[in-house]
Amino acid sequence: MYLHVDPSRVPPVVELCEPDDFTAFKVVIEVPEHAWIAPEVLTELAGRGDDAEWRQHLSGMLAYAASKGWCDAAGRVRAHVEMTSAVPHRD
CATH class of the missing domain: 1.10.10 (Arc Repressor Mutant, subunit A)
Structure with a gap:
C-alpha cells in the first residue's frame, strides 16, 4: 500500500492507494x-x-x-x- 500526496491542492490531498498490498509501504508525493x-x-x-x-x-x-x-x-x-x-x- 502507499499514500499518494498531491501538495498542489489546498489543503493537500492524501489518498491511500492499494490498501490490500501488504508487501510494501511508501509515500508518493507529486512534485x-x-x-x-x-x-x-x-x-x-x-x-x-x-x-x-x-x-x-x-x-x-x-x-x-x-x-x-x-x-x-x-x-x-x-x-x-x-x-x-x-x-x-x-x-
Missing part, C-alpha cells in the same frame, strides 16, 4: 517541476518591505524573469522546484 510565487510573498517572507534597495533588486529579478516568459498573467514568477533528501529518522 511539480515549477512553482508559481507572488512577488509580495517574497517580500513578506524576506521581511524587507521597507528596504528600497532590496525591493529594487527584486524588481530587477522579476523584470528579467518576465523578459524570459517566466511570469504569468497574475504577475507570479515561476520558480524551479528542487527536491532534497531528508536525514533519516532514528528512534
Whole structure:
C-alpha cells in the first residue's frame, strides 16, 4: 500500500492507494517541476518591505524573469522546484 500526496491542492490531498498490498509501504508525493510565487510573498517572507534597495533588486529579478516568459498573467514568477533528501529518522 502507499499514500499518494498531491501538495498542489489546498489543503493537500492524501489518498491511500492499494490498501490490500501488504508487501510494501511508501509515500508518493507529486512534485511539480515549477512553482508559481507572488512577488509580495517574497517580500513578506524576506521581511524587507521597507528596504528600497532590496525591493529594487527584486524588481530587477522579476523584470528579467518576465523578459524570459517566466511570469504569468497574475504577475507570479515561476520558480524551479528542487527536491532534497531528508536525514533519516532514528528512534
